[in-house]
Every structure is written in C-alpha cells, then in structure tokens.
Amino acid sequence: MSNRxxxxxIGVVPQTIHNEIKRGDLKQVKLFNGKTRYFTDYNAEFAQNKYQMNRLNCHRKEKFPKARAFLPFFVHLFKTKGYSPDATVAKCHSLFAPEEMVSTTTLYKIIDDQRLEVRNIDLEMKMKRCITKKRPEKNRKVLGKSIEERQASVTFREEFGLLIQKMQLP
Incomplete structure (x- = not known):
C-alpha cells in the first residue's frame, strides 16, 4: 500500500506516515551467496525507541547546573544582607557571565522546587501576598435583552435604528 x-x-495526514517510516527505517546487512547486501527495513520497536530518545532531547536544557556559582552567592546575600531574588539578579550582572546566571523567574522556580536553602516561607512578600481564586458568579445581573430575544425585523436590516429615525434628515 502507498503512504496515502x-x-x-488510519485517518491521518500522509506526511505522518512518511515520517514514521523514515523514523523506523533500520539499515541492515545480510550475506547472499557470499555477497554482502545492504537494505532497509521498517521496525516498529526501533521507531518507538528513536521517538522516545528524540522526546528526551527536545526540551530546553536546564540552567540549574550551569548556575552552580551564582546560586550559593544568592543564598549568601539572602541570608546575610536580606537581598530579594530580584535584587540579587539585578546587582549580579557585572559579577557573573549571562550563561552562569539565571533570570528572576527561574530563580523563583528553583525556590518553589525547594532546590535551595531558601524556602518560600523565607520570602516576605510571597507570604504576604494573598492569592484569591476566581469563583464563578451564580447570580449575575442581567444587562439588557439577550441577542436571541430581538425582533425578526432586526435580522434582515431593512429599516434604520431608532436613533436615526428620530433624527429626520432634511
């Protein structure tokens, strides 16, 4: 059968079949009458293993291992001088190279994951901030008529609205 x-x-795009066959092509060597023959054959297990290996490598690499010098420096400044994560990142641009530092957002994520000695409970503003959950309103005030309740003449747009009818043109 062709890819199409x-x-x-199956109910998919032909390109998907092409990609799967290309991913699962396994190059093999066999001997026929003392001669080596090279051929490719599709192997589903090989394709699945290749897919899983590609998925492991497709994400952005974590910056935590590269920031091994910056993170202890942040913990030291936080504990001794009371610097916030924002202030530390802002003041350390001249001390560390950009690839050795992490952004403020990444630093907060590292703190949330409890990878440092600093915890969320140590951050004053994070503990003061009250996060409210949005709840759906049960009894909402109805503002005007629903669009489904309009007159049939409005649908065909054969006459002008009330405002223009009151303003008589000369």
Missing amino acids: QIANK
Missing part, C-alpha cells in the same frame, strides 16, 4: 492509502485508512 495507509493514511486514508
């Missing part, structure tokens, strides 16, 4: 026929039977 397989794709129609």
Whole structure:
C-alpha cells in the first residue's frame, strides 16, 4: 500500500506516515551467496525507541547546573544582607557571565522546587501576598435583552435604528 492509502485508512495526514517510516527505517546487512547486501527495513520497536530518545532531547536544557556559582552567592546575600531574588539578579550582572546566571523567574522556580536553602516561607512578600481564586458568579445581573430575544425585523436590516429615525434628515 502507498503512504496515502495507509493514511486514508488510519485517518491521518500522509506526511505522518512518511515520517514514521523514515523514523523506523533500520539499515541492515545480510550475506547472499557470499555477497554482502545492504537494505532497509521498517521496525516498529526501533521507531518507538528513536521517538522516545528524540522526546528526551527536545526540551530546553536546564540552567540549574550551569548556575552552580551564582546560586550559593544568592543564598549568601539572602541570608546575610536580606537581598530579594530580584535584587540579587539585578546587582549580579557585572559579577557573573549571562550563561552562569539565571533570570528572576527561574530563580523563583528553583525556590518553589525547594532546590535551595531558601524556602518560600523565607520570602516576605510571597507570604504576604494573598492569592484569591476566581469563583464563578451564580447570580449575575442581567444587562439588557439577550441577542436571541430581538425582533425578526432586526435580522434582515431593512429599516434604520431608532436613533436615526428620530433624527429626520432634511
């Protein structure tokens, strides 16, 4: 069967079938009558393993290992001088190279994951901030008529609105 026929039977795009066959092509060598022959054959297990390996490598690399010098420096400034994560990142641009530092957002994520000695409870503003959850309003005030309740003449747009009818043009 062709890729298009397989794709129609399964209900996917033909390019998906092409990609899967390309991913699962396994190059093999066999001996026929004392001669080596090279050929490719599709192997589903090989394709699945290749897919899983590609998925492991497709994400952005974590910056935590590269920031090994900056993170202890942040903990020291936080404990001794009371610097916030924002202030530390802002003041350390001249001390560390950009690839050795992390952004403020990343630093807060590292603190949230409890990878440092600093915890969320140590951050004053994070503990003071009250996060409110949005709740759906049960009894909302109805503002005017619903669009489904309008007159049939409005749908056809054969006459002008009330405002223009009151203003008589000369």
